[in-house]
Each structure stands twice: as C-alpha cells, then as structure tokens.
Amino acid sequence: xxxxxxxxxxxxxxxxxxxELARRFDKSIGFFWHATHQQIYRVLGRMEGDGWLxxxxxxxxxxxxxxxxxxxxxxxxVLADWLAADTPVEPLRSELALKARAASYGDREAxxxxxxxxxxxxxxxxxxxxxMVEEQYPDPHALTxxxxxxxxxxxxxxxxxxxxxxxxxxxxEHA
Amino acid sequence: xxxxxxxxxxxxxxxxxxxELARRFDKSIGFFWHATHQQIYRVLGRMEGDGWLxxxxxxxxxxxxxxxxxxxxxxxxVLADWLAADTPVEPLRSELALKARAASYGDREAxxxxxxxxxxxxxxxxxxxxxMVEEQYPDPHALTxxxxxxxxxxxxxxxxxxxxxxxxxxxxEHA
DNA sequence: ATATGTCTTGCAACTCGTTGCATAGGTCGG
DNA sequence: CCGACCTATGCAACGAGTTGCAAGACATAT
Numbered sequence: 001x002x003x004x005x006x007x008x009x010x011x012x013x014x015x016x017x018x019x020e021l022a023r024r025f026d027k028s029i030g031f032f033w034h035a036t037h038q039q040i041y042r043v044l045g046r047m048e049g050d051g052w053l054x055x056x057x058x059x060x061x062x063x064x065x066x067x068x069x070x071x072x073x074x075x076x077x078v079l080a081d082w083l084a085a086d087t088p089v090e091p092l093r094s095e096l097a098l099k100a101r102a103a104s105y106g107d108r109e110a111x112x113x114x115x116x117x118x119x120x121x122x123x124x125x126x127x128x129x130x131x132m133v134e135e136q137y138p139d140p141h142a143l144t145x146x147x148x149x150x151x152x153x154x155x156x157x158x159x160x161x162x163x164x165x166x167x168x169x170x171x172x173e174h175a
Numbered sequence: 176x177x178x179x180x181x182x183x184x185x186x187x188x189x190x191x192x193x194x195e196l197a198r199r200f201d202k203s204i205g206f207f208w209h210a211t212h213q214q215i216y217r218v219l220g221r222m223e224g225d226g227w228l229x230x231x232x233x234x235x236x237x238x239x240x241x242x243x244x245x246x247x248x249x250x251x252x253v254l255a256d257w258l259a260a261d262t263p264v265e266p267l268r269s270e271l272a273l274k275a276r277a278a279s280y281g282d283r284e285a286x287x288x289x290x291x292x293x294x295x296x297x298x299x300x301x302x303x304x305x306x307m308v309e310e311q312y313p314d315p316h317a318l319t320x321x322x323x324x325x326x327x328x329x330x331x332x333x334x335x336x337x338x339x340x341x342x343x344x345x346x347x348e349h350a
Numbered sequence: 351a352t353a354t355g356t357c358t359t360g361c362a363a364c365t366c367g368t369t370g371c372a373t374a375g376g377t378c379g380g
Numbered sequence: 381c382c383g384a385c386c387t388a389t390g391c392a393a394c395g396a397g398t399t400g401c402a403a404g405a406c407a408t409a410t
Contacts, residue, residue, distance in 0.1 A: 012277070019358055032269040034268065039397060060357090064358050064359085066358065079281060080281040082274075083278070083286055087271050087274060087289050087293070093207065094265060097328055102187070103324050118264060149276050149278050152346045159345075160338060166334055167331045175324060178366085192389090193388075211369090213368075216390060238376065238387055239389085242389080
C-alpha cells in the first residue's frame, strides 16, 4: 500500500512518465525503494483514476509519445496525510542471513561463496554511493530543506552498505 | 518462495508445531525473518503434501493436541539445494526513509516525531540483542558449527540495529 | 520495403502475504 | 453448568508484487 506514496514523492520531486519512474527507482530513490515497471504502470493508472495525478501526453522527437504524470491537489493532500501517519517498524527479510544461520545443514563452502559475492557487491555499491556524495553534495553543511533530506537519506544508503560489508566481513573472518 | 526454506531451517534446528514456529519467528530467527501463523500453517500443509516434512500428532496435558512437524529426507535435500543456490541481492524497502526524503512536502515535525519513535524502538531492540549476546554467548571464541553461525547472525542483528540508531541519530541531529 | 531494435505502454496469470473470521479442545472461576 | 479465556489449527477474501508476453510508435540499416 505504499508504492502509491513512493510514486507521489517521486512525482512531487519531478513529473515523469512510467518508464522514467521505473528508471529513477533503480537509482536515487532506489536506495530505499524498488518497483518494476508493470507495478508502476498499474498503480499510476489507479492513482489517476482516483484523481491523485494529472496526465498530459508529451510528444517526443524520435520516440513514441509518453504520458507525463504530475501530482494533483488531491494527491498533495494524500501525500501530506501519509507523511503525518504513523509508520510501523518494518519486518526484515534476509535470505542471506538465513543461509548464514543454516550453513551447517549443507555445503558450508557454497554458503561462504555467496556471502563473499554479496560482500563484493555491497562494496561496489558503497563506493558508488561515496562517489555520489562527493559529486552531488560537495558541501553538505550548506544544504537545507529537500536537498538536505535527500543528502541525509543518501547517507543512510552509505550506512546501510557499511552495515552489510561490516557484517559479512565479520562472518567470513570468524566462520 | 523462501518461507519454505526458513521453515526447513527452523524445523531442522528443532521439530515444532505451527504455533511454536510462529512464536519462534518472533524471536531468534525473527531477526532476519518474519511470518504470520496463517502463512506458516498454509505453507506447512503444502510442504507436508510435497513430502518435505513428516508430521506426528502430540497429545499434551492441559492443552489441545498439536501437530509436530519434522524435516524428512526429501526436505533435507531441498534444504541443501537451496543453500547451494545463488542468492539475489535483495531489494530494500523502507517507508521511513521515504518519509525522511519527503519531509518537506508535509508536516516536517510530524516526520521528525516518527523518526524519533523509531529511534527509541531500535535502541530498545539493540539493548535486547546485547543482552542476548551476554546471556547466551558468554564466550564467543569457544563457538563452532551451528552455534557459531547463530551467534554471528545475532551479531548481524546487533549491527543492523546499530545502523538504524546511527542513521536516525544523524538525520535528527542535522535536519 | 523489410527487418531489426528500442521505447513506451499495457494485459493476464500467478505467487506471496495479510486480515478477518471460524472451529474445536481445554482450563478456570463463579 | 456457564461464561471467559487460552491454545491450536484452519478457511476465505483481498491486496501487493512478479513474470511473461504483447502491441504500437518510431528509428536505422540492408
């Protein structure tokens, strides 16, 4: 029930088409959210039907038309209501942690290999996030408002990758 | 598609009934997994039908009978195969991070309040995990095999809560 | 002009998970 | 005995999310 809100946030930052949103969800917003294009299209349609969004067809040169969505006044209210509502502490699910716990019931070396692969992947992401911080936020102390929020969430992405690399390193070192 | 495997792990550690599993999933295994009892009952039934589990009805004093499930030989094979299979890096979803990013589109103070609540909750969990480490693993260096795995996953729980408390503190301090 | 590719949107079927309710056995207090 | 409550299992309906496929618009190359 929260993809709607993720889309409202993304469209509030900048109006976009379904495919553009799908791409954006693989990037900045994607640190803490993810969605496939089908899911996005379906929900966009429902939100438009509910009057939360306005659409306009945009002709493009060399490409098919696109439908650009923007947040309506009603959508703004939905967004504000959601922001004010309590947020449950989300339950976690990590298949990898489950495998780490169960390693002795199968091929322990195979499990180690997967943890090693994930460690490399999270190290790559961590480096990418660090680069984003350097390039996009050279002077964090000067930030305010939405820019500061986005920077601090990116910091959360950095910290999350540090959690993964730290824990996986600890496991691989001791087990 | 992985709740099956979580149940195999839990039942491999110790045979149990549906309700006992539901309770266990709120505790140790629950650091990195979660499931409701309905979901558990349904999947247990399917797994039994697939021959992954064996059942025996256990009479209890002062309570209704329970159906105690255990992993069959076929279930052992499924478990081993799963442990050897690649694990995709799981996409993350955090409604709270989304709200942090969107704070300027609504009542910023209300968002801060939620982050503060979550910070308190994660500090509580962190303290509980630390206590578990002290009580259950007084001498980590002596651990091996499945015990060591369980300890290291609990360490992951500690590190994850440290991520949350660290990030939320940073956000609240600067935004 | 035809084939190939890619951008954009979308449908249909399926699995997974949650919520609300139901049923049955058993305890304990009044 | 009756009502309230706990344990244990389960059904039905719904919503959310994924996967596979399709179709139309436009571009480029052969």
